[in-house]
Amino acid sequence: MVTQYGFFFNAAACSGCKACQMACKDRNDLEPGVLWRRVYEVTGGGWEKKGGVWVPSVVSYNISMACNHCEKPVCGLACPVKAITKREDGIVFVDTGACIGCRYCEWACPYTALRFDARTNTVSKCNFCYDAIDAGGTPSCVASCPQRALDFGDMAELRKKYGDVRQIFPLPDPAQTEPALIIKPHRDAARAVERAAEVANWEEV
Amino acid sequence: MLKEWPLVAFTIAGQMAVGVFCFLLFPLLLLLSPGTSWSETARHTVLIVWGGTFGFIAIAAALSLFHLHHPFRAHHTLANLRSSWLSREIFFELAFMALVALAFVLVWTGHTRGLFLRAVMSASALAGIMFLVSMSKLYMLKSLPPWNSAYTGISFFMSAATLGAMATAWVTGSPPGNPGSYFSALWTAALFFVASDILFAVLLTPQYGAAGFRPGPSLRPPPRALRRLYFGRLALLAGGLILAVLGMVQAVPGSAGGFGSTPMAAAGQAGPIMTIAFVLVLLGEIAGRFLFYGLVPRPGD
Numbered sequence: 136m137v138t139q140y141g142f143f144f145n146a147a148a149c150s151g152c153k154a155c156q157m158a159c160k161d162r163n164d165l166e167p168g169v170l171w172r173r174v175y176e177v178t179g180g181g182w183e184k185k186g187g188v189w190v191p192s193v194v195s196y197n198i199s200m201a202c203n204h205c206e207k208p209v210c211g212l213a214c215p216v217k218a219i220t221k222r223e224d225g226i227v228f229v230d231t232g233a234c235i236g237c238r239y240c241e242w243a244c245p246y247t248a249l250r251f252d253a254r255t256n257t258v259s260k261c262n263f264c265y266d267a268i269d270a271g272g273t274p275s276c277v278a279s280c281p282q283r284a285l286d287f288g289d290m291a292e293l294r295k296k297y298g299d300v301r302q303i304f305p306l307p308d309p310a311q312t313e314p315a316l317i318i319k320p321h322r323d324a325a326r327a328v329e330r331a332a333e334v335a336n337w338e339e340v
Numbered sequence: 341m342l343k344e345w346p347l348v349a350f351t352i353a354g355q356m357a358v359g360v361f362c363f364l365l366f367p368l369l370l371l372l373s374p375g376t377s378w379s380e381t382a383r384h385t386v387l388i389v390w391g392g393t394f395g396f397i398a399i400a401a402a403l404s405l406f407h408l409h410h411p412f413r414a415h416h417t418l419a420n421l422r423s424s425w426l427s428r429e430i431f432f433e434l435a436f437m438a439l440v441a442l443a444f445v446l447v448w449t450g451h452t453r454g455l456f457l458r459a460v461m462s463a464s465a466l467a468g469i470m471f472l473v474s475m476s477k478l479y480m481l482k483s484l485p486p487w488n489s490a491y492t493g494i495s496f497f498m499s500a501a502t503l504g505a506m507a508t509a510w511v512t513g514s515p516p517g518n519p520g521s522y523f524s525a526l527w528t529a530a531l532f533f534v535a536s537d538i539l540f541a542v543l544l545t546p547q548y549g550a551a552g553f554r555p556g557p558s559l560r561p562p563p564r565a566l567r568r569l570y571f572g573r574l575a576l577l578a579g580g581l582i583l584a585v586l587g588m589v590q591a592v593p594g595s596a597g598g599f600g601s602t603p604m605a606a607a608g609q610a611g612p613i614m615t616i617a618f619v620l621v622l623l624g625e626i627a628g629r630f631l632f633y634g635l636v637p638r639p640g641d
Binding site for chain 1 (some may be wrong): 407408409410411413414416417418419420423424425426427430477478481482483484537556557558559561562636638639640641
């Protein structure tokens with residue numbers, strides 16, 4: 136039995152096509168501006184002089200990010216009305232019938248997974264396509280990725296398959312929330328800090 | 341940032357209420373021995389300020405509903421006292437409001453001699469301070485480095501002290517014609533707090549203060565165009581401070597000065613200079629609170 140579902144994201148394979156983002160919007164019929172999965176474009180660097188020659192020092196990679204259904208969901212701990220709960224299989228839910236729309240969880244989540252939905256006047260977020268999972272299917276983001284950069288499964292299995300890296304620049308310290316997320320870093324991620332990389336597409340995410 | 345106006349109004353009004361209580365009513369009570377009988381004038385003044393305190397906290401409670409998108413579910417907010425600082429904040433706010441109301445009724449009905457009033461007032465002060473503590477802890481989240489510093493708590497307590505002392509001094513007039521009296525010390529205390537507030541802001545404001553925290557890249561959008569708000573806040577506070585000092589220098593015992601005409605001062609009313617000083621400081625605190633919320637934009641907004 137699965138005790139904690141999680142996502143695997145291969146940053147080295149992601150091309151930034153945003154098919155995952157759009158598949159999620161399509162499946163969940165999300166309003167414009169509401170994104171449960173987002174693709175961040177991280178870029179930095181420029182030119183640097185090596186010897187007598189100027190060479191490009193650009194770093195650039197993408198991060199596809201949704202709710203990480205954390206083992207320690209700080210959004211749920213912060214919610215004053217206990218509207219955010221965790222299933223036995225680790226999936227974290229927002230009960231829109233109980234949410235008062237105070238939006239405090241938006242601040243509590245370091246992954247900015249919770250988004251305000253003006254249709255329901257509550258926060259909303261990735262629900263791991265739980266109905267598809269319960270029926271033996273696959274989350275739409277995972278199914279839609281043409282690069283196979285996303286995978287899902289039980290965290291114990293994912294760790295065996297992919298290792299235990301849970302943080303690349305500029306993600307927060309995983310100790311904050313124990314995210315159910317495994318990452319294969321892009322090679323540029325190691326140089327992102329020294330090359331002053333930052334998210335380049337705020338308007339999109 | 342401007343969308344956060346209900347939270348700005350809620351925190352400012354709540355802090356001013358706690359400040360007024362802790363800077364006038366509670367110390368005043370401590371100065372009196374349990375057997376002291378109050379003069380009618382003293383009782384009247386205290387009741388007015390007390391009513392103001394209750395008014396501020398009630399307004400704060402009402403304004404807080406405006407930031408909820410389902411206000412009719414607000415009665416559930418005490419459901420997570422075990423882990424949510426937001427639940428605790430609401431709990432202590434309600435406790436403060438109820439205790440202040442109870443103490444008001446005790447004074448109004450003339451029950452000013454018993455130890456019960458002192459116990460109720462002590463409990464009110466404790467609830468008020470816990471309200472400020474939970475309000476500070478609520479924002480000191482690990483996920484939000486700009487807020488996760490001691491400056492959040494310091495700035496909230498400084499706002500309570502500054503606005504509490506200034507509002508009380510303004511309401512009571514506190515003319516300095518009676519050196520050594522409790523009321524006349526209020527403006528001096530207010531000036532000290534405004535000056536401290538400016539100093540802390542210059543040193544510790546995240547992003548802009550000389551030693552303030554500089555947030556690094558994260559998955560949260562960076563703040564935009566807050567520099568004017570930061571300097572505007574400092575200018576308003578400094579303007580209020582200068583005017584209040586001028587008002588105090590002008591106000592020699594028995595003269596009009598910044599505290600208004602002599603009869604007004606005798607009746608305990610602040611004059612126009614002190615009124616403008618109070619308004620400038622209040623606007624400075626409001627600007628500071630918009631700056632605070634602007635430091636952490638909500639994604640998607």
